[in-house]
Amino acid sequence: MTFRFFSALAAAMLAVPIFAAAASAEDAKPLGVIELFTSQGCSSCPPADALLAEMAARDDFVALAYHVDYWDYLGWRDTLGSPENTARQHGYGRSMGIRSVYTPQAVINGRIHVNGSSRSKISGAVEELNRSGQGLGVGLSVARTGESVVIEAEGAKGETKNAHLVVVYFEPTQPVVIERGENAGRTVTYWNAVTDIQTAGMWHGEAARFELPASEVDRKGGCAVLLQSVSKEGLPGPILGAAMIRNPGS
Template identity: 35%
Template sequence: MKRINLFFMTASLAGVLLISAAFSNCEQETTVKPLKASASNKGFAVVELFTSEGCSSCPPADALVEKIQQDNFNSQIYILAYHVDYWNHQGWKDRFSDREYSNRQRQYASWLNIPSIYTPQIVVNGKAEYVGSDQGSILPAISTALEQPSISALTLHGTIENGKAHIEYQATGKQENTALILALVQQSAQSSVKAGENAGSQLSHVQIVRQLRQVSLNSDAKKDITLHLPKDFTAKGWELVGFVQQQSNGKITAAARLNFQAP
């Protein structure tokens, strides 16, 4: 786990669960049985990972979320991997990194009263944070989140045209001081790292956040937003994850995903 001193910045910013896991060290295989919720429960878990290709402690966390993703595909678990930029000075620039993702992590430090930011870090539903490779804490946290009914609801619809994604959204329920966060996600990628702490490694990534947008919510009305898509975007292999987040404390109250279809 790698920590750095925190400099606060303003960021513009489902029932019994069956879990069986065996996780030893970062070189060994992670086995995670599906995390399931009863049909009568509308719980969800937004799992936000802060990671970096330049951090030698991060590959085990990347492997953990990849296994959770594989074993719980299309479930109410929404994994988002933010590649922070503050390790880029260690000899390797993470091609997926962005200052905006580092600032989001700093915002969580403020919300959760954390004295420093570090990688790998996982935040579940905006309520609690964990060392990103700590499966023994993260899986129960996801299970608990899946048991909690949502206090609001979110629907997403979208079309792709001329390099743009036109998204229609509607959030209903309690919305006082809330925002809609939209994350454009590349579902997988590989990187050959040539320098830095992971020099010589072939890294595997899932659910890479490539674009992040925030919209204030002040009514139940349907609204829309347009996203400019990256040049390497393809309808297959990408998705949009949206969630409603309270801006006073970071708690997430609803989530949804949109799987893109070719026009």
């Protein structure tokens, strides 16, 4: 996984409805962003992986799986794991004041963490954040125009906030046969396993337009875009808006 920068262009956007499970995946404002930190070497993770698969199949969540590498010593090297995914989890830990990270850990909207295998805790966290005004309040829309993928962000209501436009690439859905370790003998199907994170630009609270090369997006398995606050120390913080980019053949 690498961190790179794309160019950003300024402009405007349209707002989109917040509740729309059946709406266009690229235009609906999601109910929440679920970032699951998981490992093929963790015996507690398969139920969380299955739950994430359910959420990833819906249009009203942005669900991403970050496979970490710190359980590799147990006898099986996670085929989807990376030190960058582990670093993102530790970054959340520091920003939230967590003494230690764990798997399966689900981070909701970059704000709070819960047990990633608990459906009730994840849904409860999403509902509570939306009730308290900490949901995904900034709408993003995605459109393909010629050789570009254009992302438009609406302006913020109230206090202006700065955020990074973060592009998160992930693998196509794939089954993995785990041969050793705590899950030896299992075949687990993984959804939206993150392979790369790129910062594509800055958002300053006003309506803005960002452009990505369609060729870069289309050669990946899938892609999510996040408007995420980042601390001066580079730690990930609250996610203000999000959208999925679907490849034409997916």
